[in-house]
Amino acid sequence: MNISKETIPLKILRIKMMKDMTINFFLVLAVLVNPNYVHSGTPTKQPLNTRNEILKTKEGMVLIQGGEFTAGADPEIGFRECARFYNDCKMDWFTDETPHKEMVNSFSIDRYEVTQSEFEKLMGTNPSKSRGDILPVDSVTWDEANAYCQKLGKRLPTEWEWEYAAMGGQSTIYPWGDEIETGKANFCDLNCEFGWKADQFNDGYKMSSPKGSYPPNGYGLYDMAGNVWEWTSSGSADSDGKKVIRGGSWDHAPGAMRSALRYERASGIRYHDNGFRCAF
Numbered sequence: 001m002n003i004s005k006e007t008i009p010l011k012i013l014r015i016k017m018m019k020d021m022t023i024n025f026f027l028v029l030a031v032l033v034n035p036n037y038v039h040s041g042t043p044t045k046q047p048l049n050t051r052n053e054i055l056k057t058k059e060g061m062v063l064i065q066g067g068e069f070t071a072g073a074d075p076e077i078g079f080r081e082c083a084r085f086y087n088d089c090k091m092d093w094f095t096d097e098t099p100h101k102e103m104v105n106s107f108s109i110d111r112y113e114v115t116q117s118e119f120e121k122l123m124g125t126n127p128s129k130s131r132g133d134i135l136p137v138d139s140v141t142w143d144e145a146n147a148y149c150q151k152l153g154k155r156l157p158t159e160w161e162w163e164y165a166a167m168g169g170q171s172t173i174y175p176w177g178d179e180i181e182t183g184k185a186n187f188c189d190l191n192c193e194f195g196w197k198a199d200q201f202n203d204g205y206k207m208s209s210p211k212g213s214y215p216p217n218g219y220g221l222y223d224m225a226g227n228v229w230e231w232t233s234s235g236s237a238d239s240d241g242k243k244v245i246r247g248g249s250w251d252h253a254p255g256a257m258r259s260a261l262r263y264e265r266a267s268g269i270r271y272h273d274n275g276f277r278c279a280f
Contacts, residue, residue, distance in 0.1 A: 061108040061280065062220050064165050071102040071163055073260035077173060081255035084180075086196045089255075096237070097260050102160045109157055109165050110277035112211040112222050113137075113230065114148065122151055129272040134210040136228045136275040142243045142267035145231045149278035157279035159234040159244040159262070166225070166247065166259040168218030173258055175217040175225050180254040185214055185226030187254050196253045208250050208273075225257040226250060228275035229265075236264045249273035 078094030117133035119140070120126040127139040140148075142156075149155050157165070168175050176184045182201045186209045188194055189201040203209070208227055216222050229245040236242035242264040248256035251273050255261075265271060 058108055058280065060111055062111050062165075063108050064104075064106065064161075064219060066104045066106040067164075068101055068103045069164055069167070070099050070171070071160055071260070072097040072099045073173070073258065074099065078255075078258065078261065081173065081258060082253070083255075085198050085253040085255050094261075096262050102164070104158075104161050104164050107157070107161055108280045109161065109221065110279070111216075111220060113228060113275050113277050114145075115211055119148060123148055127270060130207045132208075132210065135208050136211065136223070138208060138228050138275050139270040139272055140231075140275060141270060142231050145276040146233070149276075152278065154278035154280045156231055156233040156276065159232040159246060161279055162230065162232050162246045163259055165219060165221055166217065168221065168224070170218055173260075175257075175259055176215070180257065183214065185248070185257050186223070186250045187226045187248060187257055188251050189254075192251060194251055198254050201254065205250065223247070225259070226252075228273050229263065229271070231267075231274065231276040241267060243267045245274065 073094075075091060075094035075097055078097055079089055079091045082089035082093070113136040115134050116126050116128050116131070116137045119137040123144070126137065127144070128135070128137050129139050146156055166175055172178050174180065174184070180198075180201070182189075182203060186203050186205055187201070188197045189203045190197060190199045191202065191204070191206040193206070203214075203226075205213070212222050214223065214226075217224050224247060226248050227250055228247075229249045230247045232244045232246055234244040236244065245263050245265055246261070248258075248261065265274065
């Protein structure tokens with residue numbers, strides 16, 4: 001039988017092509033059956049881990065992809081923004097905001113502050129001073145906030161997770177930009193009864209406001225500035241039992257809406273302007 005030199009290579013090529021098609025068929029089938037399947041022989045990027053895939057679908061939460069960021073701000077910025085609206089500001093109030101690098105892993109955080117109806121449904125009580133089902137729960141202790149989150153299989157965010165989320169992917173002084181504006185957050189404006197109120201602004205509320213009353217930040221999170229202060233899981237650097245709170249509130253001057261502002265409070269005391277949101 002006379003076989004040309006070209007015939008054998010062609011047959012080998014056809015066999016190889018059929019083999020490749022068969023492998024590709026089963027790879028496609030494997031992906032259809034299990035979207036997380038990764039062929040060990042292929043140098044491909046791993047998909048999101050199972051935990052993050054679950055977080056994507058967790059109701060009422062937003063998945064934040066982790067990374068390194070610059071936390072804090074120049075203390076002079078904090079002093080300047082404070083002094084614009086309050087006469088008795090002190091530079092040493094802001095020295096704990098010195099810029100530094102922080103790394104956070106991917107996490108999820110509630111889209112809104114926990115409301116009074118949500119808190120009462122789960123905990124059987126409502127300690128709030130400002131009453132309303134869709135108002136944020138206030139006057140809640142750190143232990144109560146922590147217990148609420150744990151009952152849902154969640155936790156309180158660390159202060160660095162909170163700041164990273166509040167920035168919304170921006171590097172501005174406030175979540176929306178570098179200047180205070182009406183209609184961006186609930187702070188002590190002309191409706192407020194305190195001496196440090198900023199009469200040039202009108203946010204529409206005397207005290208706390210219903211969830212979603214103002215535009216979200218770049219991550220789709222609401223009230224990361226103003227409305228009520230939010231408990232974090234982070235403790236005071238002085239180990240005095242205090243916990244870090246973030247975000248400012250309806251009874252604080254506009255300068256307290258800065259994403260970098262840090263404040264501490266005793267964990268067991270009820271404050272009329274203190275609430276929280278959960279993370280996971």
